[in-house]
Amino acid sequence: MPGAPGPKGLHIATFGCQMNQYDSARIAGLLAREGYAQMDQPQGADLIVINTCSVRERAEQKVYSYLGGLRRLKAENPGLLIGVGGCVAQQEGARLLKQVPHLDFVFGTGSLERLPQLVAEAQKGRRQAFTEPRPPDRPQALAPAPAPGLKAMLTVMRGCDNYCSYCVVPYVRGREQSRPVAEVLEEAHALVDAGVREITLLGQNVNSYCDPEDGRDFAGLLHLVAGIKDLWRIRFATSHPKDLGPALMEAMATEAKVMEQIHLPAQAGSNRILKAMGRGYSREDYLALAAELRRRVPGVALGGDFIVGFPGESEADFAQSLSLLDEVRYDFIYSFKYSDRPFTRASSLDGKLDEETKSRRLVTLQERQREIGRQMHRQLIGRVEEVLVEGPAQKGQGRLTGRSRAGRVVNFAGGPELVGRLVAVRVAEGKQSSLLGSLEQRERSEAS
Numbered sequence: 001m002p003g004a005p006g007p008k009g010l011h012i013a014t015f016g017c018q019m020n021q022y023d024s025a026r027i028a029g030l031l032a033r034e035g036y037a038q039m040d041q042p043q044g045a046d047l048i049v050i051n052t053c054s055v056r057e058r059a060e061q062k063v064y065s066y067l068g069g070l071r072r073l074k075a076e077n078p079g080l081l082i083g084v085g086g087c088v089a090q091q092e093g094a095r096l097l098k099q100v101p102h103l104d105f106v107f108g109t110g111s112l113e114r115l116p117q118l119v120a121e122a123q124k125g126r127r128q129a130f131t132e133p134r135p136p137d138r139p140q141a142l143a144p145a146p147a148p149g150l151k152a153m154l155t156v157m158r159g160c161d162n163y164c165s166y167c168v169v170p171y172v173r174g175r176e177q178s179r180p181v182a183e184v185l186e187e188a189h190a191l192v193d194a195g196v197r198e199i200t201l202l203g204q205n206v207n208s209y210c211d212p213e214d215g216r217d218f219a220g221l222l223h224l225v226a227g228i229k230d231l232w233r234i235r236f237a238t239s240h241p242k243d244l245g246p247a248l249m250e251a252m253a254t255e256a257k258v259m260e261q262i263h264l265p266a267q268a269g270s271n272r273i274l275k276a277m278g279r280g281y282s283r284e285d286y287l288a289l290a291a292e293l294r295r296r297v298p299g300v301a302l303g304g305d306f307i308v309g310f311p312g313e314s315e316a317d318f319a320q321s322l323s324l325l326d327e328v329r330y331d332f333i334y335s336f337k338y339s340d341r342p343f344t345r346a347s348s349l350d351g352k353l354d355e356e357t358k359s360r361r362l363v364t365l366q367e368r369q370r371e372i373g374r375q376m377h378r379q380l381i382g383r384v385e386e387v388l389v390e391g392p393a394q395k396g397q398g399r400l401t402g403r404s405r406a407g408r409v410v411n412f413a414g415g416p417e418l419v420g421r422l423v424a425v426r427v428a429e430g431k432q433s434s435l436l437g438s439l440e441q442r443e444r445s446e447a448s
């Protein structure tokens with residue numbers, strides 16, 4: 001329609017963790033109120049927001065190279081506004097504006113609700129960085145994501161007080177702050193009313209959740225969320241081993257809606273390294289937790305994070321990480337080469353390892369886990385899994401895809417009418433990162 005102002009185009013580039021994905025959805029919601037419609041591509045956008053991660057050096061480099069790539073777009077369209085939020089924004093603040101001349105504004109991890117104001121002022125030519133430490137964003141100030149799908153994330157706590165020696169998160173995300181139960185429940189109800197059937201509760205350290213008003217713990221929160229009618233599945237991430245107690249295991253064991261899956265980063269298998277990392281548990285503590293989880297929550301899938309090449313990590317220390325994989329038998333792990341981060345204690349430690357050693361250890365660890373993952377998948381052949389059907393499988397062939405209760409990807413042949421339903425699938429084959437099966441029966445999808 002010539003002459004009629006259409007919606008303005010917004011592109012959000014998201015780097016990093018699920019918390020950032022969640023924040024990006026809120027950013028989209030906030031800016032939708034200002035007349036911005038989301039676009040998949042930066043080309044042609046009126047506003048580009050980059051939600052950044054600084055947990056490892058490479059993640060930070062990706063942000064700078066992405067920003068570099070936008071210089072041309074800005075030259076072609078001087079009206080284009082570019083803003084940077086998230087952890088790099090919090091870490092670098094006004095320095096980013098100095099370093100990147102085509103950047104218009106910077107907003108820190110606690111300043112999401114300032115965004116409309118920053119955009120309005122940037123339109124008037126005011127370049128500014130807002131990174132004041134603030135209380136967590138109030139949900140009423142933040143619109144939920146427009147049109148959530150079958151699955152959604154919900155942040156229940158932010159920040160981290162653990163100060164693991166390698167980690168920048170406490171510096172860029174601030175102190176731990178839990179949202180009140182009532183707020184969490186309100187948001188969960190709104191999601192379910194919009195059609196969401198699976199919610200993942202998020203927090204840097206989700207199991208240290210503590211309601212600021214009545215002190216309710218994470219297990220208590222899970223019980224309440226499980227009471228929401230028409231919500232079928234609850235997952236949560238990430239859990240810290242030192243805060244995993246019997247109440248949470250009990251909630252996992254007794255609440256049918258809480259899925260049998262836990263992401264429980266060990267980071268290393270050697271007590272010497274765990275101590276230097278400041279993790280607050282020993283290898284033996286961790287193994288005892290994993291064994292207890294397996295005993296109390298049958299079929300539970302464990303996920304982990306590992307860092308290889310922490311300063312001073314010897315071959316013998318590294319061998320302990322490998323043997324931890326063998327003993328725990330994770331479904332999947334995320335693994336990283338140690339990377340120096342600003343402000344952290346580890347960055348000033350002696351005994352830094354060269355890139356080659358770190359790369360070699362990473363490959364060895366990942367190969368060992370790949371084999372374990374294959375074995376774990378093979379053990380599932382013949383079993384019937386409850387699957388929430390999400391849509392057509394990526395590799396097509398008329399297959400559908402969804403996830404089992406333990407979070408494994410399951411592909412099977414079936415018609416589009418099954419999308420959004422809970423079905424039973426018998427596993428026939430275990431692939432590297434997914435299971436292949438056949439439809440056994442359609443289950444009741446009205447579980448309340």
Ligand code: 5AD
Pocket residue numbers: 055056166167168265267305306307336337338339340341
């Ligand atoms: N170097 C490498 N990996 C890191 N992680 C956090 N900080 C660093 C670092 N400095 C990893 C941890 C954490 C995950 C989110 O990122 O494994 O669990």
Ligand code: SF4
Pocket residue numbers: 160161162163164167168169170204205240
């Ligand atoms: Fe970082 Fe440790 Fe906090 Fe996790 S628990 S966010 S690794 S400081």
